[in-house]
Amino acid sequence: MTSYQFIMTIVPLKSAPSLVEQVCARLARQLRDEMDSGDGRLPPERLMAERLGVSRTVLREATKRLESQGLLEIRHGSGIRAVNRLHKPLSGSLSLLLPEMAERLRQLNETRAAIEPEIARQAALKAKAADVKQLRAIHARMTAADTHDEAVEADIDFHRTLARIAGNEILKLMLESLADLGRESRRVTIGNVGRQRAIDHHTAILNAVAAHDAAAAAKAMKHHLDEATRDLATKPKTKR
Amino acid sequence: MTSYQFIMTIVPLKSAPSLVEQVCARLARQLRDEMDSGDGRLPPERLMAERLGVSRTVLREATKRLESQGLLEIRHGSGIRAVNRLHKPLSGSLSLLLPEMAERLRQLNETRAAIEPEIARQAALKAKAADVKQLRAIHARMTAADTHDEAVEADIDFHRTLARIAGNEILKLMLESLADLGRESRRVTIGNVGRQRAIDHHTAILNAVAAHDAAAAAKAMKHHLDEATRDLATKPKTKR
DNA sequence: TTTTCGTAATTGGTATGACCTCCTACCAAT
DNA sequence: ATTGGTAGGAGGTCATACCAATTACGAAAA
Known part of the structure; x- marks a missing residue:
């Protein structure tokens, strides 16, 4: 056994x-x-640093990182609190990756077309009575909305709730991350003309989910997104 | 016009x-x-801080945040360099969201089943000759792999390349983010028994992409993932 | 008694300087 | 040419001082 062979079995130390x-x-x-x-x-920062036995510098850098990860919210003068915004980092990555708006929307719709039918399908398989009731309440909110912002929030809430019902945290996180990206495009897809149609689509999805018809739910969602994609293609005048 | 109405139109100042x-x-x-x-x-930090006219404290907190976002790599004693690891934040979020291994794998497979057929479909529509050539090289690498680690890397590379060809940055980023989560499960799905079958599945996907047959590519990918899911369900002895 | 205003206290943001620890480059010895 | 030692560079940590935003509280006014 040569000395080289001995050296080759030494595993590199991992830095502390x-x-x-x-x-x-x-x-x-x-x-x-x-x-x-x-x-x-x-x-407070000073107290946490003392308790953990580190300097305030270390504590601040750590909390900044956790803020970046969507786990904390830091407010100047108010303090730090725990939040659950795990979608924030991916939203950030996507903004960096896709600075150009038109291409961002195209890819966004393509992605939604891939994941949201599956979300609807799973939601139809898993929905309980309380889930359906919640969906109906959101649906009613969107129908009754007085302002565009209210309609947008209800629309996002509808999709978000389907993701929750579907029970897949990964898909839910992805959808949440896409929500900010897609907020502006909803100005087109659920503007005055498109809103009623979006509401009709939601109705079809909701009915399929309530009936536990997975195939119909997936199909209705796909139809909804295809129509939205078509709207965006024919109305390129979305504002930046 | 009452004074309340006037106050209601004042928009809150945004903090600097x-x-x-x-x-x-x-x-x-x-x-x-x-x-x-x-x-x-x-x-170096000290130089950047000086050039930007801020203290080193501010510069350090900023670089820590960018490191967290996957844009920088900071090495003690070596310096800071730019990297492209935009998948890092989502990988982190997912680890936090899903600490329990069995449920993580279930949701991971469900997610892959949603997005990878669409990736394969797009890849089939968009592949060029050079793309197909690259896929063949990766495929040959996986076929010839001597160790499990080589096979795993080739497998991940195959899927990653399909995502690149598909041309959707969002889906690509999502797949990249899932890669680390799914590394361990490949010990089961492409262990000695499963590897040949995975290679056969890749062959079918590759042939469909080369032939620009989008439907066949999506179908072959779905079949590939369904089989993998079945493997994992019947072999629950995956190590932590 | 309720509302408004002013101020002190609390808490995060920034700057500075000192020192510690890891890494790299370079020179001298073998 | 190779190895070993060291200086210098670069990130990591600590402490202190001060600035800026927010909150809590007491006093004054209505």
């Missing part, structure tokens, strides 16, 4: 995690373990 | 962005504009 990394991991773990407690307010 | 936010935006913009220059090395 920095204090910032350690504090991040610690805080993330605590956030998960105590996620239902109180109003989510965290102690 | 902090220096950290401004530096983040500035650096992100510069990273995008100069993304092809050199080895991606950024100047």
